[in-house]
Amino acid sequence: MSTLLRRGTPLTSTGIVLVLLVLSLVVGFVLTAVEGRNFLSSGNISALLTGISILGFIAIGQTLVILVGSLDLSVPYVVSLVSVLAAGTMAGEDGNVLPAVLLALAVAAAIGLVNGAIVAYLGVHGFIATLGTGLVISGYLATNYQGSHGSAPRSFRLVGATQVGPVPVSTLILLGCAVLVVLMLRRTRTGHHLYAVGGNREVARLSGIRTSVPVLVAHTLSSVLAALAGLLLLARLSVGSPTIGSQGDYDLMSIAAVVLGGTVLAGGKGNVVGTLAGVAIFSVLDNVMGVMGVSAFLQDVVRGLVIVVAVAVYARREIDRRPARFERPTGLDAALQEAK
């Protein structure tokens, strides 16, 4: 790796994370084979993809919010809220599915809009704004819902269970959303302005951009994508749960996936492809460690190490970004060469 990084034209962050993904797939294949199992069996592939989809939706939304220079800590509570609201509205009846889904998406969009408005107009950083709204939702849930609530009818549960070959339908929906978001980022003015505001708000403002718009859009989409994750969880579990979101640690795990995917935490640089690769790496790690029977504690240790090491690699590249004037080793490289 280190020789790769030291060459004249270094890999992009997305390049690194894709290399890391391939590497983890190879390691996963070998380790699973050692256990006498087939990593690429259709059963395992669908397990891998299923593991990706929930966090995938949330992480795509989180990517947008981070790109625009904010953060969204309210996602786990949106997930929980959507799951109980939709389950309660469906109440096991096929005819209620559509109203329930629309209600869930509308409520989520409203929450996202509020988050965005607090950030854009009140000048509160997203970290605090969404911590606040998240707490409000969490308080509402704790007061009004105890234990599981409502139920999803069979027709809705099929969304979580149907597969096309080894590929779950949920994965296809996730990919569809990813394509739409990529298109938005690359081909709409809002997408371009999202990068601009996250990169340098003042430059964006001086260029005549209304800087509130991208912030509102990013937060709204983040909540709506979290709602999709909540609906998918409902389809899998068939009942709504007021704690399903916080159990998943989706706030911090999604931020970790985004950063692992090469998006800069300060905003303005990054992309959705990297984020999906980051989510996939987590899924592969979980899958392989599950097969090997690694303890839950050790699984967290490995996840933590992967995040820290990956981001340390990016950080080092940031330091080296300013081109050295002289073609001689400096700093760590010099020390490494002297050590040889």
Next chain:
Amino acid sequence: MTTTSHTSTDGTPGTPGAPAASAGAVVLRASGLTKSFAGHTVLADVDLELREGQVLGLVGENGAGKSTLMKILAGVHSPDAGTVEIGGETVTFSHPVQAQQAGLSTVFQEFNLLPERTVAENVYLGREPRRRGLVDVERMHRDTDELLAGLGVTGLRAGQRVRTLSVAEQQLVEIAKAVSYDARVIQMDEPTAALAEHEVELLYSVIARLTARGVAIVYVSHRLKEIFDLCDTITVLKDGRQVTTQPATDLDDAELVRLMVGRSISSFFPDPLPGTEVGEPLLELRGAGNGYVDGVDLTLRAGEVVGIAGLQGSGRTELLEAVFGVRPLTRGTMRIGGRDGGRDVRPRSPRAAIRAGLAMITEDRKATGLALNQTILDNALGVVRAVFPRRTGAARRELPGLLSSLEVSARAMDQEVQYLSGGNQQKVVLARWLTTEPRVVLMDEPTRGIDVGAKHSIYELMRALAARGVAVLMVSSELPEVIGMSDRIVVMRDGRVAGELPAGSTEEQVLQVATGVTGVTGEAGA
């Protein structure tokens, strides 16, 4: 205000002074522009007139009001009085974009570019071309490439990320952006400040192409050679007032400097104090280098004030940072002398440098010099507490005396430094370092952004330090300051020491060494 002889006709808006070099229609006319900040008038009754294809040179010392004038025209500030007309229509701007849309673009020294986005995305930021509702990336790239080709620029592509471009290339992106707004007037603020020689030539040719198309240029520069090379008309500002506006052919270097300065520079800088003795070497560099500077030989003696001059990006700041362990040296030797007979050190961290007797006043006091929301006391004792905890008590006792000798004007020592003026903040920075009793003081732009009175007391402090046997190494981009304060001037270029000049050298001599250009015209030393 210093009295200055008005050699020009008066500059009333209706009467164009001397006939301009080109006879195009008037595109920009400003009259009676006045602006004050907090009761301090920074621009008083300034008139400008600019014709198609004309280049107007705007010169004056720092603080003469050039930037304020540019910012008014760019729509960043609105004037307290006066009007601006573009193409005969009176305009008022409440946002910089309005100025651009009216045909007046500005290329500031600090570029307004997004480093992580491409050239095309930056040029069309905020008004990306669309087709069927989606951003037409292909057209954006095509148009950008055409713009660049129209400026005669080769080797710069629309899809390149701005971060990967040189300063000169980034400037071309800004110019292309200005052109893409169909600018009729482009203001350029010190456009060559960070350019190498061949890049300056490229800029000249770009300007020639623009004027041939009828674009008018307002050109702000400290470099007289460029002013005379490029400009048809020259406006001199001093203390916010318009001293004169004249055809360039009516002026020469010496006359222009006299108009700009209006007083002799030497009286502003205090002479070395009597009894100052140049003693043993306190800082010696031999072949020192790292990724930013290379092959630096330098000796700094007790009692000396040595100035480092050089263009932006020549490695001035980087040299101080290398000595101070911010970007540690990786080659060569560094020796710090002193009472203990001296020793070889190559500080690997600022902490190591401070322990060795160094102090560094950084360029940006708000970002790296002070903790703004902490008190004067905590800031002044910050370094001592961290590095020499056992000396803290003594430093605390001596602090009131030190602060009053620096003439810090503040309510009390528990006042937060963010409420002090720039000059007083800088004095707190000095106190913070003097409490460590350094043998060598590194100063990076020690008088940036502070008023004249505070500047003067910092100059006097530098002399006082020298008289006490401290060695001062100062980086400044203000040539009069370097020339006025330095016992010797070390000039840097491309990360190396390009030469050393004695005290009393002229600005032209310094610039010759700094740019590597021989044959810079005239002697403009005042």
